[in-house]
Amino acid sequence: MLDLIESRYDRQERISWWDQSKLRAARVLVVGAGALGNEIVKNLALVGVGQIDIVDMDSIEGSNLARCALFRDSDRGRPKAEALAHAAAEINPEVRLAAYVCPVQQLGAAWLLQYDVVIAGLDSREARLWLNASCRRMGMHWIDGAIEGLQGIVRVFGPEGACYDCTLGEKDRAVISHRRSCALLSPEELASGKTPTNATTASVVAGLEVQEAIKMIVGRLDLLALTGKVWRLDGETMMTSVVEYTEDQDCMSHELVETWVSAPAEYASLQDVITQVALARNCPVDAVYFPDDVITVEPCAKCGGGEQVIGLRPLLSLGAGRCVSCASALRMESRTSIDTTDDLSSVAWDRWLWPRREAISLRVGDEYVHVILEGRS
Numbered sequence: 001m002l003d004l005i006e007s008r009y010d011r012q013e014r015i016s017w018w019d020q021s022k023l024r025a026a027r028v029l030v031v032g033a034g035a036l037g038n039e040i041v042k043n044l045a046l047v048g049v050g051q052i053d054i055v056d057m058d059s060i061e062g063s064n065l066a067r068c069a070l071f072r073d074s075d076r077g078r079p080k081a082e083a084l085a086h087a088a089a090e091i092n093p094e095v096r097l098a099a100y101v102c103p104v105q106q107l108g109a110a111w112l113l114q115y116d117v118v119i120a121g122l123d124s125r126e127a128r129l130w131l132n133a134s135c136r137r138m139g140m141h142w143i144d145g146a147i148e149g150l151q152g153i154v155r156v157f158g159p160e161g162a163c164y165d166c167t168l169g170e171k172d173r174a175v176i177s178h179r180r181s182c183a184l185l186s187p188e189e190l191a192s193g194k195t196p197t198n199a200t201t202a203s204v205v206a207g208l209e210v211q212e213a214i215k216m217i218v219g220r221l222d223l224l225a226l227t228g229k230v231w232r233l234d235g236e237t238m239m240t241s242v243v244e245y246t247e248d249q250d251c252m253s254h255e256l257v258e259t260w261v262s263a264p265a266e267y268a269s270l271q272d273v274i275t276q277v278a279l280a281r282n283c284p285v286d287a288v289y290f291p292d293d294v295i296t297v298e299p300c301a302k303c304g305g306g307e308q309v310i311g312l313r314p315l316l317s318l319g320a321g322r323c324v325s326c327a328s329a330l331r332m333e334s335r336t337s338i339d340t341t342d343d344l345s346s347v348a349w350d351r352w353l354w355p356r357r358e359a360i361s362l363r364v365g366d367e368y369v370h371v372i373l374e375g376r377s
């Protein structure tokens, strides 16, 4: 009889600092639904995190099945995020799940504000760099995990101290910037390497990622063991170590934004935002700063094919810089800021490739006004 009324969470609630009500109220974003993402979501669902959102743009292939506990043979070809959300709902029906089948950049930095914590299971340095800079701007923690062979790492980055960008060397930066520059012209160069990994390493690393997330969610930041540090596992020798990262004082990703204003939904172009901010401040706006390169791709000068495309760089499709008809390179312009007389400011907003919720900064006199723009996709 007692068994029947015993809480699903009874054993974990016996941990002295546990707080099931905080876990039930929590919203977590899991970035990546591969080997790590499967284990992360499995753990979050088991412990009863209230809302788990999963973002991943890829679909399930045969080689995922040996490393992903929640995928089945019948899931081949299905988007990873969707299959994972579906399977996690069966593990714990009390958990709400949502799947986003897109690159994480398409959600936008301001989208992240709704989550208590962001947990990554990524295999791309560029996505990590975006997530890092975005969480830092929004004043949020994020937890990173990575696996290669029998080696794994777990680390936590907060709004202060060393961030992921601080840990990168010159070589990493050169690789990232090369990939950035060729993504629009030669997507074939970006064919991702097939990293050796397996299920056991993934489950250890993801387990520790979620362990840190739970401490964060229940508000026990004093128990966090890996903020600004890296935990390393060598699964062959079973040696582990924790090393503290050094903060780079000149790091480009340390731009914390304290206050935001929201742009009304009815504006038609950036010009409307500029006008309203100028009115509110009683001072003209000098310039608009974007969170990444805004790229303008012109129609083909050679064959006249295609239409003008305007969008934030990570949202442009691979190969967008080449004409689909004649394969010649298209004229592109890349800008991270514009002055308020720029033609771009009057281009209808629904023509932009823009994230669901992203923020821009307007310079007004000697201060900045940060504005969250709702996307149209």
Ligand SMILES: [Zn+2]
Binding pocket: 162, 163, 164, 165, 166, 167, 248, 251, 252, 253, 254
């Ligand atoms: Zn940094």
Ligand SMILES: [Zn+2]
Binding pocket: 300, 301, 302, 303, 304, 305, 323, 324, 325, 326, 327, 328
């Ligand atoms: Zn052409």
